[in-house]
Amino acid sequence: MEYSIDWGNELLTSIRWILTMFGYSMVGLLLAGFVLSRVTLWGRQYWRAAGGFFTDRDTRVGAWVLVVVLMLLMLIGVRLTVVLSYQGRDMFNALQGAAEAMSNKDGATLDKAEEMFWNSLWLFGLLATIHVVRTLIELYLGSMFEIRLRAFMVERVTGDWLSGLAFYRNRFVHTGIEGKDARIQPGVDNPDQRIEIDIANVASSSRQLVFGYGGSSTNGVIPAIITICSFTLILWDLSGPMDIFGTEVPRAMVWLVYLFVLVSTVVAFWLGHPLIKLYFLRERLAANFRYSLVRLRDGAEKVALYRGADTEQRGLLDRFGAIVVNFWQVVFRSLKFNGWNFVVGQASAVFAYIIQAPRFFASEIGLGEMTQTASAFGNVHDSLSFFRESYDAFADLRASLYRLDGLEQANHDSRELPQIVTIEQEHGVTLNKVTASTPDGVELVRDLTLSLHPGDALVIKGRSGSGKTTLLRGLAGLWPFVEGEFARPGASTLFLSQIPYIPLSDLRTAVSYPAPPETVGDDAIRAALERVFLAHLVGRLDEEADWAAVLSPGEQQRVAFARILLNRPDVAFLDEATSAIDEGLEFELYALIRRELPDTVLVSVSHRSTTDQHHTQLLELTGGGAWALRPLDPPPTMAGAGKHSL
Numbered sequence: 001m002e003y004s005i006d007w008g009n010e011l012l013t014s015i016r017w018i019l020t021m022f023g024y025s026m027v028g029l030l031l032a033g034f035v036l037s038r039v040t041l042w043g044r045q046y047w048r049a050a051g052g053f054f055t056d057r058d059t060r061v062g063a064w065v066l067v068v069v070l071m072l073l074m075l076i077g078v079r080l081t082v083v084l085s086y087q088g089r090d091m092f093n094a095l096q097g098a099a100e101a102m103s104n105k106d107g108a109t110l111d112k113a114e115e116m117f118w119n120s121l122w123l124f125g126l127l128a129t130i131h132v133v134r135t136l137i138e139l140y141l142g143s144m145f146e147i148r149l150r151a152f153m154v155e156r157v158t159g160d161w162l163s164g165l166a167f168y169r170n171r172f173v174h175t176g177i178e179g180k181d182a183r184i185q186p187g188v189d190n191p192d193q194r195i196e197i198d199i200a201n202v203a204s205s206s207r208q209l210v211f212g213y214g215g216s217s218t219n220g221v222i223p224a225i226i227t228i229c230s231f232t233l234i235l236w237d238l239s240g241p242m243d244i245f246g247t248e249v250p251r252a253m254v255w256l257v258y259l260f261v262l263v264s265t266v267v268a269f270w271l272g273h274p275l276i277k278l279y280f281l282r283e284r285l286a287a288n289f290r291y292s293l294v295r296l297r298d299g300a301e302k303v304a305l306y307r308g309a310d311t312e313q314r315g316l317l318d319r320f321g322a323i324v325v326n327f328w329q330v331v332f333r334s335l336k337f338n339g340w341n342f343v344v345g346q347a348s349a350v351f352a353y354i355i356q357a358p359r360f361f362a363s364e365i366g367l368g369e370m371t372q373t374a375s376a377f378g379n380v381h382d383s384l385s386f387f388r389e390s391y392d393a394f395a396d397l398r399a400s401l402y403r404l405d406g407l408e409q410a411n412h413d414s415r416e417l418p419q420i421v422t423i424e425q426e427h428g429v430t431l432n433k434v435t436a437s438t439p440d441g442v443e444l445v446r447d448l449t450l451s452l453h454p455g456d457a458l459v460i461k462g463r464s465g466s467g468k469t470t471l472l473r474g475l476a477g478l479w480p481f482v483e484g485e486f487a488r489p490g491a492s493t494l495f496l497s498q499i500p501y502i503p504l505s506d507l508r509t510a511v512s513y514p515a516p517p518e519t520v521g522d523d524a525i526r527a528a529l530e531r532v533f534l535a536h537l538v539g540r541l542d543e544e545a546d547w548a549a550v551l552s553p554g555e556q557q558r559v560a561f562a563r564i565l566l567n568r569p570d571v572a573f574l575d576e577a578t579s580a581i582d583e584g585l586e587f588e589l590y591a592l593i594r595r596e597l598p599d600t601v602l603v604s605v606s607h608r609s610t611t612d613q614h615h616t617q618l619l620e621l622t623g624g625g626a627w628a629l630r631p632l633d634p635p636p637t638m639a640g641a642g643k644h645s646l
């Protein structure tokens with residue numbers, strides 16, 4: 001009855017082992033990372049999505065420090081499992097020795113066995129304490145790694161999405177959809193899901209699939225490989241020859257473990273494979289259902305006015321019905337998959353004992369060796385199973401990478417789309433041969449050429465669908481189906497849509513948008529609100545609300561005029577900006593703008609004849625790309641405000 005290893009030197013041996021393995025693991029990780037990021041599609045996509053975290057000046061030091069520390073912690077974890085298996089072996093051998101000493105009435109051996117038993121228990125206390133502390137530190141640092149990687153990716157992907165108007169223009173690019181029924185579809189679906197869920201998934205998978213998670217040393221690629229190697233060596237030492245169908249197989253235990261796991265994995269994969277597709281579908285169906293609920297919430301007033309609740313519920317239940325169908329498909333498939341896994345789990349609990357029993361009863365090995373065999377088998381089995389069990393997590397990661405890459409590609413492509421040539425000039429606006437078309441190539445405006453001087457005001461008219469809004473989109477750089485040149489002062493050009501965008505914020509931010517409120521100041525905001533006849537809102541600047549739902553459309557349009565006063569643009573484009581306001585108020589607002597900003601070039605789109613009086617020129621889109629430009633008589637209030645220039 002001897003100790004299985006030299007415990008006196010074990011600390012040193014373990015440190016040496018950890019450092020050696022650290023070297024191998026880091027080289028392996030870097031090499032595998034390099035090869036995968038060159039050879040595989042998902043590796044390339046991963047590096048594009050997350051590689052910057054490890055190479056950017058601001059993040060790389062922290063990232064690599066965390067990788068190194070997590071790697072060391074993970075190796076300490078694997079080593080602890082190995083050492084604990086020897087501690088267990090000593091403990092059971094001590095018990096067996098004690099039992100034998102009792103039956104032989106051998107007092108000296110009994111004392112030795114008792115001492116060995118208590119020593120191994122003290123050792124267990126020490127190892128268990130290190131294990132708990134290590135696990136907690138790993139959880140903390142692993143979480144830090146995950147959230148830092150996620151924050152980095154969110155900042156990068158949102159920045160990419162928002163730059164160069166990609167968040168708007170990516171509706172005009174075509175993205176392929178993965179899958180059997182691959183087809184081309186315009187635009188990128190659910191960018192919100194990609195930025196929120198897919199990035200979170202990539203960050204947590206990076207942590208879990210590489211380093212493992214939650215204190216188990218068998219649920220990450222690196223810990224799994226090292227555990228398999230370590231415990232295969234232990235099994236190798238513990239296993240003996242076995243007679244299989246008349247042939248003596250040396251080290252039979254090791255081969256049988258691998259055969260057992262191989263067979264169970266192949267069957268499990270065959271049973272579980274359809275789950276990957278079902279999980280993929282589950283995410284999509286859930287996103288669709290959530291989106292329809294959000295749309296109902298956003299359109300609540302309109303739905304309520306139409307009394308559309310019953311139709312809405314039918315639509316919601318239809319979408320939810322698809323979730324239920326998918327749910328049951330997952331359940332039935334999981335019953336088969338988990339049923340097999342449970343059977344394998346139960347069989348694996350006794351497999352090692354069955355194999356070693358003949359050697360135990362032949363007194364070739366002791367109780368300690370028997371239990372260590374079981375724990376070594378369990379570790380090898382769990383680590384090998386990791387690759388099977390994490391297959392769907394890996395498939396999920398691949399799907400997320402594919403979606404993130406699709407978004408980035410669409411962003412890139414949308415920035416490459418044609419745009420009107422924009423030129424800076426000191427004063428006024430010049431359009432040179434501007435042609436705008438629909439996506440189908442139907443010309444809406446052809447070769448439009450005009451110039452406007454400071455103080456000029458142009459009103460654009462034409463029947464519905466003639467292309468007025470599209471022309472403004474083209475000038476704003478949103479519309480890709482446009483050619484020609486657009487010269488305007490570089491400083492500030494403001495485009496106002498029919499109903500202005502109101503961010504979720506306090507009223508101060510909503511009014512000063514897009515300028516940050518601190519650059520404008522509360523006094524100026526209050527004064528602007530009073531001037532656009534919104535004096536009743538002056539005391540509510542601090543109030544946080546969904547102002548788009550609180551303010552009436554007419555009030556929102558007055559907020560847009562307040563923004564013109566606050567931002568003082570050189571050029572302002574107004575697309576039916578007074579459509580929800582009565583004519584009297586419209587007169588006051590236009591007169592206010594012309595008075596306060598006499599040098600601003602105004603371009604309005606309007607159906608109303610009452611807006612004409614505030615403008616100096618009329619551009620009429622007459623269909624098929626044709627247009628006509630003519631001067632308007634200035635109203636008495638505007639006499640001398642602008643100079644005609646045709």
Ligand SMILES: Nc1ncnc2c1ncn2[C@@H]1O[C@H](COP(=O)(O)OP(=O)(O)OP(=O)(O)O)[C@@H](O)[C@H]1O
Nearest residue numbers: 438439440444462463464465466467468469470471
């Ligand atoms: N995203 C789009 N995809 C395809 N066609 C579009 C798109 N946006 C606009 N169009 C088409 O371009 C044409 C011009 O539309 P636009 O909105 O510019 O007309 P409009 O003159 O402003 O109309 P209204 O007076 O009704 O506001 C219409 O036939 C419209 O259907």
